Amino acid sequence: MFTRQRILCKAALKHVRRTFTLTSILFIIFSLCIIDTARVYANTGGTVVYTPTSSNESIAYARVLRLQHSGSANGTLLSTFEHWTTDGSPASFIIEQSTNDGQSWQQIATVGDGETGGDHPWSHMWQPALFEFPQTLGSYSAGTLLLVGNVVNLDASFTHFESWRSTDHGVHWSYVSTFQTGGAVGNPQGSGIWEPNLQLDKNGNLICYFSDERQASRYSQLLGHIVSTDGGDSWGSETLDVASANQSDRPGMVTVVKLPNSTYIMSFEMCGYVNCEVHIKKSSDGDTWGSDPADLGTRVQTSDGRSFGHSPYMVWSPAGGSNGELILAAQREYYTSNNGTTPEDYRALMINTNLGNGDWSWMPAPAVPANTSSNCNTNYSPGLAVSLDGTTVQLVTPSSIGSSGTCEIRSGSSNAAIIPYRDPFGGGTDAGWNTYQGIWSVSNGIYTEQSSSTNGDKSLTGSTGWTDYTLRGDVELTDSNNAGFMVRVSNPSNGADAQSGYFVGLDNNNGQLLLGKQNDAWSTLQSVAVDGGVSLNTWYHVTIKASGCTFTVSAQPDGGSTTSFSYTDSNCFMSGQVGVRTWNTSRAAWKNISVSSI
Numbered sequence: 001m002f003t004r005q006r007i008l009c010k011a012a013l014k015h016v017r018r019t020f021t022l023t024s025i026l027f028i029i030f031s032l033c034i035i036d037t038a039r040v041y042a043n044t045g046g047t048v049v050y051t052p053t054s055s056n057e058s059i060a061y062a063r064v065l066r067l068q069h070s071g072s073a074n075g076t077l078l079s080t081f082e083h084w085t086t087d088g089s090p091a092s093f094i095i096e097q098s099t100n101d102g103q104s105w106q107q108i109a110t111v112g113d114g115e116t117g118g119d120h121p122w123s124h125m126w127q128p129a130l131f132e133f134p135q136t137l138g139s140y141s142a143g144t145l146l147l148v149g150n151v152v153n154l155d156a157s158f159t160h161f162e163s164w165r166s167t168d169h170g171v172h173w174s175y176v177s178t179f180q181t182g183g184a185v186g187n188p189q190g191s192g193i194w195e196p197n198l199q200l201d202k203n204g205n206l207i208c209y210f211s212d213e214r215q216a217s218r219y220s221q222l223l224g225h226i227v228s229t230d231g232g233d234s235w236g237s238e239t240l241d242v243a244s245a246n247q248s249d250r251p252g253m254v255t256v257v258k259l260p261n262s263t264y265i266m267s268f269e270m271c272g273y274v275n276c277e278v279h280i281k282k283s284s285d286g287d288t289w290g291s292d293p294a295d296l297g298t299r300v301q302t303s304d305g306r307s308f309g310h311s312p313y314m315v316w317s318p319a320g321g322s323n324g325e326l327i328l329a330a331q332r333e334y335y336t337s338n339n340g341t342t343p344e345d346y347r348a349l350m351i352n353t354n355l356g357n358g359d360w361s362w363m364p365a366p367a368v369p370a371n372t373s374s375n376c377n378t379n380y381s382p383g384l385a386v387s388l389d390g391t392t393v394q395l396v397t398p399s400s401i402g403s404s405g406t407c408e409i410r411s412g413s414s415n416a417a418i419i420p421y422r423d424p425f426g427g428g429t430d431a432g433w434n435t436y437q438g439i440w441s442v443s444n445g446i447y448t449e450q451s452s453s454t455n456g457d458k459s460l461t462g463s464t465g466w467t468d469y470t471l472r473g474d475v476e477l478t479d480s481n482n483a484g485f486m487v488r489v490s491n492p493s494n495g496a497d498a499q500s501g502y503f504v505g506l507d508n509n510n511g512q513l514l515l516g517k518q519n520d521a522w523s524t525l526q527s528v529a530v531d532g533g534v535s536l537n538t539w540y541h542v543t544i545k546a547s548g549c550t551f552t553v554s555a556q557p558d559g560g561s562t563t564s565f566s567y568t569d570s571n572c573f574m575s576g577q578v579g580v581r582t583w584n585t586s587r588a589a590w591k592n593i594s595v596s597s598i
């Protein structure tokens with residue numbers, strides 16, 4: 001259940017991690033944390049990227065990069081994450097590699113504090129960013145990797161941006177420089193620098209965007225950037241990008257993406273607003289953002305009333321239409337109407353196929369992090385990377401270890417809400433599906449729901465922005481009542497008819513094929529008798545074509561005749577996800593689910 005206490009808990013954990021509050025205060029904060037009994041489930045927790053090997057390790061803030069300019073290494077995934085020690089011993093960024101699209105990971109390098117002397121090496125390696133040069137920059141060829149991160153000492157009196165370079169796809173790294181320095185972590189106000197992100201501007205210069213507390217008397221925190229014209233060997237002075245007229249506002253966690261029309265878009269959290277809501281802001285060249293720094297951009301929200309909060313991360317995919325597709329992750333998801341958490345909290349990505357303009361859509365996340373331990377800030381600053389063709393998306397994110405452990409990093413991949421779509425069940429997973437009630441499992445390419453305690457159990461996939469399409473799939477009932485498929489679904493939650501959308505089902509009791517409309521209530525639109533009735537333990541192949549407001553439906557049992565009808569709903573829902581659903585039956589199964597364009 002959503003409470004203000006839970007929001008304060010997560011915000012406190014984020015702040016405490018940067019303020020080294022005394023153990024007694026940590027205990028008080030953790031005692032306030034209520035671990036979710038999650039209201040929406042998916043069966044896929046993802047693949048372990050890294051698990052701490054000692055009790056003094058802590059990790060968070062995951063990043064992933066897919067190589068695209070590295071010749072035969074193209075397609076390889078590299079991942080790193082925050083890594084710090086609680087006893088003051090030196091820490092390092094750990095570089096993990098996957099050559100099989102995240103199915104398994106292996107450590108290929110560690111990258112430690114590059115500074116020497118004094119009390120170096122330091123113990124806290126925070127907020128890494130990985131960047132692959134898409135072209136020659138300075139004296140460095142395309143495919144060169146640059147890693148930047150925030151290196152912090154034990155008492156958090158200094159924050160230093162350091163950089164390292166690799167010319168062999170991440171196996172070996174050399175220290176480049178400490179290129180920005182900040183002051184202490186503060187409570188409530190510090191003077192540090194945070195969260196670097198790298199991108200090229202329109203002139204082909206390397207840009208480092210970051211959060212900055214060094215002008216705290218005027219801006220509690222601002223977003224700015226610096227420019228390098230030589231591939232990161234040297235950097236210019238800071239330019240402000242987002243700086244609120246309200247001193248207490250704290251824009252942060254910036255990521256910048258270049259769009260196919262050669263403009264730029266940034267995502268960032270706007271703390272000081274409720275739930276550190278996620279905003280976007282645009283630039284024609286990557287250097288000048290909006291009308292001026294006081295322009296705070298626009299809030300990201302979906303057409304079915306959802307918004308993101310805390311630690312966003314955005315990428316662009318070449319798939320999804322003429323403009324490609326923006327994919328956005330963040331730690332939490334909320335209703336825009338009341339700022340309460342949604343059923344998909346921690347387990348959704350947002351989608352925009354219109355260059356960031358207008359309302360966004362959302363899809364289930366490829367993997368679902370465990371939120372079971374107060375010692376892990378679950379899903380804090382997740383990372384994304386798309387496949388080379390853009391049709392799949394890889395998520396890396398912090399996930400709880402057990403009921404009291406720290407975080408580990410997990411990854412998962414799924415279709416990036418791209419049509420044509422085919423279910424992942426043949427691979428033994430339901431990655432990219434969110435379930436609402438019920439007990440779900442995958443085996444031998446078959447998706448099964450088995451529960452007699454609830455009605456209207458459902459599982460959904462795809463984008464709430466999908467419009468006209470044809471869904472095909474097979475369904476089998478092994479108990480009485482009905483089961484089938486859903487189309488054009490948005491705003492779902494637990495409950496028999498708790499969504500806006502349509503259900504096409506086979507009813508064993510009445511021997512019918514039916515179409516119903518749901519909008520927190522049920523309305524039968526059409527039903528026809530199936531020749532010979534609806535048999536148990538028989539697979540039926542179902543086709544649903546949703547075109548405009550007309551739905552063309554057919555069902556055919558193995559070796560039997562086809563039952564079909566067409567219905568036009570004059571006040572129809574025009575877009576939404578696809579899914580499967582049961583009604584008052586103890587078991588049903590599905591396979592061979594696909595979605596194609598009309």
